Amino acid sequence: MASTWNLDLLEEIGRHLGDEAKARGANVLLAPTVCMHRSPLGGRNFESYSEDPYLTGKLAASYIRGLQSKGIAATIKHFVGNEQETQRQGYNAVIAERPLREIYLRPFEIAVREASPWALMSAYNLVNGIHADEYEHTLKDILRGEWGWDGTVISDWTGTYATAPSIRAGADIEMPGPSKWRKMEQIQDCLDKGEITREDIEKCAARVLHLVERTKGLGNMTPEPPERSNNNAETSNLILQTAIEGLTLLKNEHKVLPLRGVKKIALIGPNVKRAIAGGGGSAGLKPYYTTTPWEGVRSRFEGELVFAQGCDSSKWMPLATPYVTAPDGQPGVRLEYYHGDKFEGEPAVVQHKAGTDLWLWDSAPKEVLPAFSFKVKAILTPTSTGNHTFSFASVGPGRLFINGELFIDIWDWTEEGEAMFSASEDVLKSIHLEEGKPVELLVESTSEVRPASKVAVLGRQYDYGGCRIGYQEEDKVDRLKEAVDAAKSADAAVLVVGLDAEWESEGYDRQTMDLPKNGSQDRLIEAVLAANPRTVVVNQSGTPVSMPWVDRAPAILQAWYQGQEAGNALADVLFGNQSPSGKLPATFPKRLEDNPAYHNWPGENLKTVYGEGIYIGYRHYERARIAPLFPFGHGLTYTTFEYGTPTLSNTVLTESQGIEITVPVTNTGSVAAPEIVQAYVSDVKSTLPRPEKELQAFGKVMLKPGETKSVTLKLDKYSVGYFNTSLNQTGSWIAEAGDFEVLIGASSADIRCKVSFEVKESFQWIF
Ligand SMILES: *[C@@H]1O[C@H](CO)[C@@H](O)[C@H](O)[C@H]1NC(C)=O
Ligand SMILES: *[C@@H]1O[C@H](CO)[C@@H](O)[C@H](O)[C@H]1NC(C)=O
Ligand SMILES: *[C@@H]1O[C@H](CO)[C@@H](O)[C@H](O)[C@H]1NC(C)=O
Ligand SMILES: *[C@@H]1O[C@H](CO)[C@@H](O)[C@H](O)[C@H]1NC(C)=O
Ligand SMILES: *[C@@H]1O[C@H](CO)[C@@H](O)[C@H](O)[C@H]1NC(C)=O
Secondary structure, eight states: OGGGTOHHHHHHHHHHHHHHHHHTTOSEEOOOBOOOOOSTTOTTGGGBOOSOHHHHHHHHHHHHHHHHTTTOEEEEEEETTOOOOTTTTTOEEEOOHHHIIIIISHHHHHHHHHHOOSEEEEOSSEETTEEGGGOHIIIIIIIIIISOOOOEEEOOTTOOOOSHHHHHHTOOBOSSSSOSSOOHHHHHHHHHTTSSOHHHHHHHHHHHHHHHHHHTOTTOOOOOOOOOOOOOHHHHHHHHHHHHHHOEEEEEGGGOOSOOSOSEEEEESTTSSSOOOOOBSTTOOOOSOOOOHHHHHHHHOOSEEEEEOOSOOOSSOOBSGGGEEOTTSSBSEEEEEEETTTTOSSOSEEEEESSSEEEOTTTSOGGGOSSEEEEEEEEEOOSSOEEEEEEEEESSSEEEEETTEEEEEOTTOOOBOSSSTTOBOOEEEEEEEOTTOOEEEEEEEESBOSSTTHHHHHTOSBOOOEEEEEEEOOOOSOHHHHHHHHHHHSSEEEEEEEOOTTTSBTTSOOSOSSOTTTTHHHHHHHHHHHHOSSEEEEEEOSSOOOOTTTTTOSEEEEOOOOGGGHHHHHHHHHTTSSOOOOOOSSOBOSSGGGSTTGGGSSOBTTEEEOTTTTOOTHHHHHHTTOOOSBOTTOOBOSSOEEEOOOEESOSBOOSSOOEEEEEEEEEOSSSOEEEEEEEEEEESSOSSOOOSOEEEEEEEEEEOTTOEEEEEEEEOGGGTOEEEOSSSSSOEEEEOSEEEEEEEESSSSOEEEEEEEEEOSOEEEOO
16 A cells, blocks of 8 residues: 555545445454554564655555544554564663654654544553553653644553553553453552542543544444445455555566566466465454465466466465365364363354464453363365374464374473464474375363463463464475476566565564575575576565565566455556556665664664664665665656656745645656656755655656646645754754755655755744
């Protein structure tokens, strides 16, 4: 969505999400995420927009306007400083006031001013030593004080850490229920001790009621409606169009793309026949349907297609899902819940689940909470004979049985892994199985807290349960050779590589910027590039990856995570049915070591100092003169554009009067495509150091071949301000008298023209 830079589209998406939320029986959507891409390794970067606060804020405001026009509340998050997943419930983000204002709070500020989100989610982490849900400086003084915001604050899930301080700061709702910190006796106790007042409680309560009223009306307290499906052609088309506009063409030498006049294509790579719809964690969901690159290309190409997987890139053992059926024969598994942690009596609740990724976070039935035990029953049928491998991880104590025999026992596990939140390490074990001969799987597990040492820390003995069963059959094929042979046999090769919901997810950060795993995808790319010069590399990932082969690859398409239409969108662009037009919302550095947070990531002893200050993303690369692999705002199309001479409505900017810049843009190529025109403001002389330039306006315009249209870029006081902190206790925004330059271009590094304006007298403001 961010790489489309299309505000109208984001608003339209918001409206569709409103309808979708209604279909799911929900009134409040827990989005958008506007945290910054501080490091390329951020586990949740795929879920948030950009390294630039202005782009992020504008996109978020459009999304929120669309969503709330349908009566569904947006919950902008995570407020504030949740730029990493490592130790996210414990780390202290140390952020100086100026970067806090200019970078990390700015997207929230823009969204509050332009779209007034009805809800906001506090972050897990601490900010400057105080839990985000207790931080009065941001919640009380800035958000509700300076900005005058009237919405409801919701904690992140289990992101409330005490009773009085979060109520005092105005964190209105502790999530999820049942409450841990706001039981009646705890509240009464705080009242008795004078730690909170009746007024504090009434304010929170009033804001909860305000949210109810805004979303459904107080007079309409109907029971939660059942979920229904809302799969429709109009939304599919919108998703397809968004995916096409988001595809970002990083490189296209010798016009390798679009693929024309080819009779045979080799589709190679671990992601060709996998649907990579999104990243992992709470932003993940099961789409109504998915399209793989293979299916998309197949549906749009008459010629011959060959496939080679090339390598295996899965982070964990793939799920056993495709191989299992429940005892009743349906695909999936049977899940039996028992009261208490001893599997006693008959199952209290029986559920059918579609797969073997069984994380019960908030889906365990209420009637068995908190102490429950569960069994997973399934039949697995191998599709080949060999030494096959199972993996097993569980949140609580767990055991996996095969044909009644104990196979993997992690009842008393101690080492936490990453395969699921709060779960054990994935334990792998191999077994000889025969093709077509079914085996019986049984898991026994409970909701007891593991490792046992965590009981004292959490202050409770039972938590959310769950488990994950992986399965992979022995592989006897030389995948690299298969890929090289396929590439040699075809007119063109399309490599689809990248990350997936396991590599990029809520809950943890990436460890390296390299394509997984252990160089296998890089080796595959090098081998295929050598075998066929007409090779397109398609990269599916939410964040930058290192590209040691960048000079040898003639065409590189950054494909992000594109939901259910991913395969179709890719094929439309490969064959030139539409031009790609996305632009990078984050810099792709050459090396991980070049990134601004490198020295302060992910912190030490639970402290992460945002030492780069305001120099995040391109602000850093430009100031430090470090050439990136691909710069912020970069993206090619199948045509070319010429920028004409810009005109200004006036050349003096004041507190009340902005400036409009009009730039004529001409499509000088032979294909219709949109251009995204970017305006960066540069403060020629200022008292405090400032970035070389900062994005302050952009516009997107669709142009037919030969057509010229004007793009209007609007600047106002917010386009020139910086935050002066030492003025007084709180500080203020200031526009300093002097000259400003506007650099207008097709990317942060491809500036096509410049104009100047002036601020005659300095002025200050708060909001
Ligand atoms: C089966 O595979 C595992 C893991 O690859 C290996 O450790 C084990 O030695 C193999 N066993 C046999 C009988 O080949
Ligand atoms: C990683 O790749 C290297 C180079 O091919 C290989 O020697 C090494 O065994 C691999 N390591 C693992 C853990 O697979
Ligand atoms: C692929 O995408 C990932 C994540 O966005 C990025 O880190 C990597 O540099 C990209 N690789 C290529 C070859 O585009
Ligand atoms: C910023 O604040 C300092 C300290 O209060 C003050 O001396 C300085 O004049 C301010 N800067 C500007 C440009 O107003
Ligand atoms: C700080 O300066 C701003 C801008 O001049 C002003 O509005 C605000 O009242 C001042 N705050 C304090 C505490 O003096």
